[in-house]
Amino acid sequence: MRVLVVGGAGYIGSHMVKLLGQRGCEVTVLDNLSAGYRDAVTSGRFVLGDLGEFEVLDEVFRTGRFDGVMHFASHIQVGESVREPAKYYRNNVFKTQYLLDAMVAHRVKSFIFSSTAAIFGEPVRVPIDEAHPREPINPYGCGKWMVERMLQDYDVAYGLKSVCLRYFNAAGADPDGELGERHEPETHLIPLVLRAAAGRLPEVTVFGTDYDTPDGTCIRDYIHVTDLCEAHWLALQRLRAGGESTAYNLGNGQGFSVREVIDTARAVTGREIPVHYGVRRPGDPARLVADARRAQAELGWEPRYNDLATIIAHAWRWEQRRTPG
Ligand code: UDP
Numbered sequence: 001m002r003v004l005v006v007g008g009a010g011y012i013g014s015h016m017v018k019l020l021g022q023r024g025c026e027v028t029v030l031d032n033l034s035a036g037y038r039d040a041v042t043s044g045r046f047v048l049g050d051l052g053e054f055e056v057l058d059e060v061f062r063t064g065r066f067d068g069v070m071h072f073a074s075h076i077q078v079g080e081s082v083r084e085p086a087k088y089y090r091n092n093v094f095k096t097q098y099l100l101d102a103m104v105a106h107r108v109k110s111f112i113f114s115s116t117a118a119i120f121g122e123p124v125r126v127p128i129d130e131a132h133p134r135e136p137i138n139p140y141g142c143g144k145w146m147v148e149r150m151l152q153d154y155d156v157a158y159g160l161k162s163v164c165l166r167y168f169n170a171a172g173a174d175p176d177g178e179l180g181e182r183h184e185p186e187t188h189l190i191p192l193v194l195r196a197a198a199g200r201l202p203e204v205t206v207f208g209t210d211y212d213t214p215d216g217t218c219i220r221d222y223i224h225v226t227d228l229c230e231a232h233w234l235a236l237q238r239l240r241a242g243g244e245s246t247a248y249n250l251g252n253g254q255g256f257s258v259r260e261v262i263d264t265a266r267a268v269t270g271r272e273i274p275v276h277y278g279v280r281r282p283g284d285p286a287r288l289v290a291d292a293r294r295a296q297a298e299l300g301w302e303p304r305y306n307d308l309a310t311i312i313a314h315a316w317r318w319e320q321r322r323t324p325g
Pocket of ligand 1: 169187188189190192204205206207208218219220258281284
């Protein structure tokens with residue numbers, strides 16, 4: 001199977017490229033390296049380019065004869081999206097439309113889209129299933145939802161079949177230790193906690209201790225990056241077998257508070273992790289937990305690394321590779 005992975009040099013994309021390579025796929029990665037790393041692409045053909053470059057996109061599709069496309073290339077910081085909505089709509093929406101138009105022009109019919117729990121906005125019920133109202137509260141979530149809507153119309157009009165995968169909190173690293181999370185700047189909880197454990201940061205700041213949760217800190221559903229990739233693989237198989245367009249929520253269905261994450265990281269690393277208790281970060285809902293039973297039932301998806309200590313242990317091994325000694 002020939003697969004185009006857009007954003008294959010990034011965190012989740014690079015893990016996906018590795019998995020597709022292991023499954024015998026012929027992979028082409030298209031990435032502008034704005035946030036990815038060339039050396040994270042461990043197999044396949046690499047094309048340096050941006051979705052906004054028509055000639056590059058056309059050439060990639062003309063030579064690639066793809067069976068499917070996976071799209072991981074997007075800006076991911078909620079706070080930044082509020083300050084710079086133009087950047088988010090341009091990259092995450094308009095450039096995604098160029099990609100979809102290239103698929104239509106070249107008659108490639110199977111699309112796997114990286115969506116997000118942020119499309120749901122402030123949850124009205126938890127755990128969050130696929131039917132939960134979509135009312136995003138920031139430009140990041142709005143853009144992802146706009147693409148989901150666009151995909152429904154592209155299916156009706158052009159027969160482009162898609163699976164939207166709404167990630168909860170992607171975390172962890174390649175169990176082989178070869179790949180991991182390399183965001184700069186890093187804003188995610190687990191890598192920051194581990195940087196503090198490694199002494200690369202003086203402390204980790206907990207954003208708010210006055211939430212309506214048992215210990216006052218926010219609760220999130222952390223899902224291992226390798227389990228996310230497995231869901232992409234299964235979703236692509238489903239489309240290739242004639243499956244209809246759909247969307248799935250991807251998480252473990254289990255919530256952990258910020259304090260629980262830090263305590264687990266202390267146990268896994270055996271290190272002290274200095275903590276500063278700060279104020280809330282704007283836009284953070286108290287509790288985001290997935291109801292992922294549909295993905296399990298329809299895709300046969302079973303998260304393998306669904307234990308928080310394992311997720312953190314894999315991320316810790318990666319962090320240690322980056323901070324020798
Ligand atoms: N968080 C925190 N300190 C940090 C980074 C994150 O307390 O330095 C909290 C954040 O408020 C949220 C949770 O950790 O409740 C997960 O945040 P992250 O940015 O990792 O992912 P998000 O839930 O925003 O997608």
